[in-house]
Amino acid sequence: MGFSPSPNRLKPVGTYHGALMKERAALRRFERESSSLEPGASERKRLRKATFASAERFLRSLKHRPAYLDTEGKGRGLLDAPIGDDGLPLADVLALLEREVFEPGGNPASAGHLAYIPGGGIYHSALGDYLASVSNKYAGIFFTGPGPVRMENMLIRWTADLVGYPASAGGNIASGGSIANLAAIATARDAHGLKGADFARTVVYLTSQAHHCIDKALRIAGLGEVQTRYIPIDDSFRMIPSALEQAIAADRANGLRPWMIIAAAGTTDTGAVDPLDAIATIAERERCWFHVDAAYGGFFLLTDHGRQMLRGIERSDSVVLDPHKSLFLPWGSGMLLVRDVRPLAETHRYSGNYMQDALREPGEISPADVSPELTKPFRALRMWLPLIHLGVKPFRAALEEKLLLARYFHREVAKLGFAVGPDPDLSAVTFRWAPEGVALERANAVNEALVDAVRHDGRIFLSSTMLDGRFTLRMVALGFRTHRKTIDLTLKILRRELANVLG
Numbered sequence: 001m002g003f004s005p006s007p008n009r010l011k012p013v014g015t016y017h018g019a020l021m022k023e024r025a026a027l028r029r030f031e032r033e034s035s036s037l038e039p040g041a042s043e044r045k046r047l048r049k050a051t052f053a054s055a056e057r058f059l060r061s062l063k064h065r066p067a068y069l070d071t072e073g074k075g076r077g078l079l080d081a082p083i084g085d086d087g088l089p090l091a092d093v094l095a096l097l098e099r100e101v102f103e104p105g106g107n108p109a110s111a112g113h114l115a116y117i118p119g120g121g122i123y124h125s126a127l128g129d130y131l132a133s134v135s136n137k138y139a140g141i142f143f144t145g146p147g148p149v150r151m152e153n154m155l156i157r158w159t160a161d162l163v164g165y166p167a168s169a170g171g172n173i174a175s176g177g178s179i180a181n182l183a184a185i186a187t188a189r190d191a192h193g194l195k196g197a198d199f200a201r202t203v204v205y206l207t208s209q210a211h212h213c214i215d216k217a218l219r220i221a222g223l224g225e226v227q228t229r230y231i232p233i234d235d236s237f238r239m240i241p242s243a244l245e246q247a248i249a250a251d252r253a254n255g256l257r258p259w260m261i262i263a264a265a266g267t268t269d270t271g272a273v274d275p276l277d278a279i280a281t282i283a284e285r286e287r288c289w290f291h292v293d294a295a296y297g298g299f300f301l302l303t304d305h306g307r308q309m310l311r312g313i314e315r316s317d318s319v320v321l322d323p324h325k326s327l328f329l330p331w332g333s334g335m336l337l338v339r340d341v342r343p344l345a346e347t348h349r350y351s352g353n354y355m356q357d358a359l360r361e362p363g364e365i366s367p368a369d370v371s372p373e374l375t376k377p378f379r380a381l382r383m384w385l386p387l388i389h390l391g392v393k394p395f396r397a398a399l400e401e402k403l404l405l406a407r408y409f410h411r412e413v414a415k416l417g418f419a420v421g422p423d424p425d426l427s428a429v430t431f432r433w434a435p436e437g438v439a440l441e442r443a444n445a446v447n448e449a450l451v452d453a454v455r456h457d458g459r460i461f462l463s464s465t466m467l468d469g470r471f472t473l474r475m476v477a478l479g480f481r482t483h484r485k486t487i488d489l490t491l492k493i494l495r496r497e498l499a500n501v502l503g
């Protein structure tokens, strides 16, 4: 053992006094040399002023700052300022940040960021992050962080009510949808008692439109050998329930073990919402774990249209929603909800002698009890602060606006002569240049050149995907700064760049 009995008597040796003085001098020196870690009130004011001025420069420049910018160095200038023993003045540091980090690449804060699945990053959340970091309150365990833990549990309950889950529900605020989906899959694995010997005859059902993080999560959860059934989709890219039924019946007939059904409430490619209610009926009858990946579409539940589209989500066993998408938070927030918190806690159970004080304390469920994390950022504050201060109304209005903007764009881009995908289920629109009689290869090349040209212009950022071998452009209206003006600009740029590409 590393402990020795306390010395009850110090021997007064000749050099003892000298050694003590030396020790005191060293302590004074180290305290002085590390004092910049504890800036006083006036220094804090100076730091804050400079940092907030940088934030203001960024926010005020957003109107004319591109949604995508290709720079020569792509942030390489950061490497010219190595981290050394002595620091740089804050003004230089902020200039470096603004030039090398804020400038190059996509700008997810921009109204014109219509690529992938945007969100925006509301300012109130940034202030929440600031207070979370300044207080550094511990958010992993109720014993030491009762406030942060209650706050997280309150947000989980609020979201569970939105989904329509019963009182038994629980969950966790993770860093994003990928991690939240991983925790859901691990929970479903244990809840159904899957063991290594079962994997090869166990089946998971999803569609080709499932987010790639699902396949990644299955492998990370040790389930790489599980059979994956891609259920056919209809013309609107939604899972066909009767095809799901047939696949399950065929698997049962072959002695396989249907385990989990993963539906999407807003696919990443086209924003399609699978028919959740019909799938729930099948999942209940077949005793499959029913998971809904609503990372993109989840918070559209705040709107009437969203509630209709996502009907049946309340019958799922687990659901993932990304507040950093449809609740406009800055990147770094993904929520997992499980209808019954017990299997979630069972998958993440732990013990540790050093945890005995915390584990003795009864009280709220702690995030560490229901997630792989122990120490975690105080993520609840960035979600709670805007919701409690602004109320839900502005969020609902912003989401209603995105639904309308997508319909508007779908109609207007068709008028420009583009072939459009299905009516948007939520706020994503797919479209492509594909006049009749044009060969697929030629059309693909034109669409690819078009998405590059739009990005090169930079005011708007669109991304593309392949649908049935067709190069397709996507427009996702989800940023809270994206309004009618941005959509009109998008249409204008598309018309002009298409003419350029066609020469």
Ligand SMILES: *Cc1c(COP(=O)(O)O)cnc(C)c1O
Residues within 6 Å of the ligand: 117, 175, 176, 177, 178, 179, 211, 213, 264, 266, 267, 268, 293, 294, 295, 296, 322, 334
């Ligand atoms: C974005 C997204 C994910 C992944 O979430 P991250 O927060 O990026 O990790 C998963 N599923 C869907 C449907 C998504 O849109």
